[in-house]
Amino acid sequence: MAKKRGGVDPEVSESERLLFGGPLRYDMGWNQHHDAFLELSLRAMVRRLPSLLAESFRLAWQADRRAARTVLAAEVARGLAQAVGLLAVNSVLGRLIAGGALEERLRGAVPALVAMTAVMVVSTLLRAASTYATGRLEPKVERVATTLYLERAAAVELSAIEDHAFHKLLDTAQYGAASARRMIAYSARVVNAAISLIAAAGVLTVLHPALLPLLATMTLPSAWSALTNARRRYESFHTWVQHARAGHLISGLLTEPAAAPEIRLHDVGPFLLRHYRAMAETAEAEQARLAALAARTGLVAAAWTGLAAVATYATLGALLLAGAMALAVAGTAVIAIRTGSSSLDTLVLEVNALHEEALFVGDLQRLYTEAAERAIPVGGEPLPEDPREVRFEHVSFSYPGDAARPALDDVTLTLPLGRIVALVGENGSGKTTLVKLLAGLYTPDRGRILWDDVDAAGADRHQLAERVAMVAQDFKRWPFTARVNVAVGRSSAPLTEERLAESLAEAGAQEVVADLPHGLDTLLARQFNGGHEMSGGQWQRLGIARAAYRRGRILIVDEPTAALDARAEVEVFDKIRALASAGQTVVLITHRLASVRHADLVHVLDQGRLVESGTPDGLLATGGLYAELYALQAEQFTARVPAPEAG
C-alpha cells in the first residue's frame, strides 16, 4: 500500500468498509485545507501573518470595538515595556559592575531599579487589562461568527442544503466560529511576542551586532520542532477525520432511542460495539505513533538547542576575554538572549496555532461567501393577490447527481385555484418533486411556472412562500409543545388561540390534543423530562393542523393519511374537502385512489411525465394508468380471500 505524505497511512478497517462500503479516503471538506497545509512552512507562515492578524482584529472589531482596542493597546505596550525593562537592567548592571565604592554604585543604580520596578508594575496591569478584554471579546467573536453562520445557512436555497459539496462545507465551517474565538487570544500573544522579540533583538544589536545571529541559532531548533509536530498533527487529523466521525456515528447509534428497539431485538449491540472498539483501537495507535514521533523530534531539537547554547556562551566568553565587550553588557546580553529566545519560541508556537485556526476560519468565510451566492433571492416581481391558476409549462427538473432520468420531464399542466387537484402516480413518478417546484423550493431546469401570467422564477419568493402551506410526507416533528408545533406554521405572526382552535378543528386534531397529558402545553419530545411521544397518525393530524394554521392560498398535502387508521382517514379526507369548499386550494398527493374520487381534477404522472389529466370519472372511463391503478386497488377489496385448504 502506498504511503501517504508524512507517513500517515491508516489501515482501512473492517468497520470503514462496513459503514461506507470502502476506505474512508474520499474527499471530505477537511481536504480543502490540503493546499493551505502544504504551505505550513516558516516562510509562508510569516508571509501570511499580517493578514491573519488583520483578520483577527477585524473579527474582534466587529464583536466589541472597545475590547479590541484595549487588547491591542495593552499587548503593544507590554512589548515596549519589555524593551524599557531590558535597558533598565543594562543600566543597573553597568552601575553595579562599574568602579567605585559599593554604596555609591548602589545609589547610582537606584533610578534604574525604580524604572525596572515601574515597568514590572505597568506590565502586570497591562496583562490584567488584556486578559479581561480578551475574555470579554472571545465569546462575542464566537457569537458573531456563529450567528452569521446560522443566518446564512438558514437563508440558502433547499437545493444548496441538499447539495453534497455545500453540505460538506456547512459541516466543516461549523468549527470556524470556535476557531475565530481562539484566534483572538493567539493573535494577542503573537503581537506581544513579536514586539518583545523586536525589543530584545534591538537591545542585542545595540549591545553587540554578533549577538543577534546567536539568538536566532538558539531558537531555530524549537521552531523547527513545533512546526514539524504541528504539520504531523494536522496531517493526521486530515487523514483520520472520517474515521473519528464513523466512531462517533457508531457510539451515537448505540444510545439513540430510534435504534434502541432493534439493538435489543436483533442483538445489534455487540456487533456495533465490536466495530466501535476496533475503530477506537486504530485511532489510539495513531495517537501513539504521533506521540513517539513528537518525542523523537523533541530530543533532536533539544540536542541542537544545547549545542547552540554552548556556542552562544562560548562566543560571549571569547568577546569578554578579547575585551570586545564589557561585563555588564555581557550580563544584559545573557538576559536579552533568554528573553528573546523565549519570545521567539512563543511566537513560533502561537503563529503556528493561529495558522491552524485560520484554516477553519477560512472554511467559515468560504461558507459565508458561498451561502450568500446561493441565498434565496430577496424581492422580485409581486405575485397576483388572488390568482386564478398556476400553470406548469414544459417544466423539466433533475436532481443533482447522475440520475438515469429527470424527476420531471417536460410537464405541462394547470392547477386551478380554489379546487381540489390530485396528483397520482406510482412511487418515484415525480409527484413530490412537482409540489416542491410549486412551492418554490426548487426552480425548474427548463420551462416556466406561471401564477396567472407572472413567472415564479422572477417572483418575490417571500410572497410565494406566504401563499403556500404544506404537509410534506416527512414533515418536521418539532421537539416543542403541541401548541408550538401547530403555531410554528406561521411563526412570524403572534400566536392566537382562536386561530389555533380553528386549525385543530379543521384538521380533526382536537381529540389528539385532548388525549395529551397537558393538552396543548404537552412537550412533544421524549428525550426531555416530562416529554411525551405521539403515534404516527396523531402526529399526522397535528401536521395538518399546522398547515391549516398557516392559512396559505394553496394547501399541499403529501400522503396525508399514510399513518391513519381507516376511520381517521375518512375523517381527514372529509376535512380536506371541507377546506376546499371554503375556497381553499388543495393539492393532494395520495395513493388511496378511493379518496381521489372527490378531486375536481386529477393529474397522473409516470416516470416524471404527465400521462393523463381529467376528472376522476373521466379518467376511469378512459381506461388509462389511473383506471388501471384504481382497478388494482379495488380488486384487493373485492377479491375473495382463498379458504385454507382442508387436511
Ligand SMILES: Nc1ncnc2c1ncn2[C@@H]1O[C@H](COP(=O)(O)OP(=O)(O)OP(=O)(O)O)[C@@H](O)[C@H]1O
Ligand atoms: N432530494 C432528492 N435528491 C435526489 N433525487 C431525488 C430526491 N427526491 C426525489 N428524488 C428522485 O426523483 C424521482 C421522483 O421522486 P418523487 O419523490 O418526486 O416521487 P413521488 O412520485 O413523490 O414518489 P412517492 O410516491 O414514492 O412519494 C425519484 O426517482 C427519486 O429517486
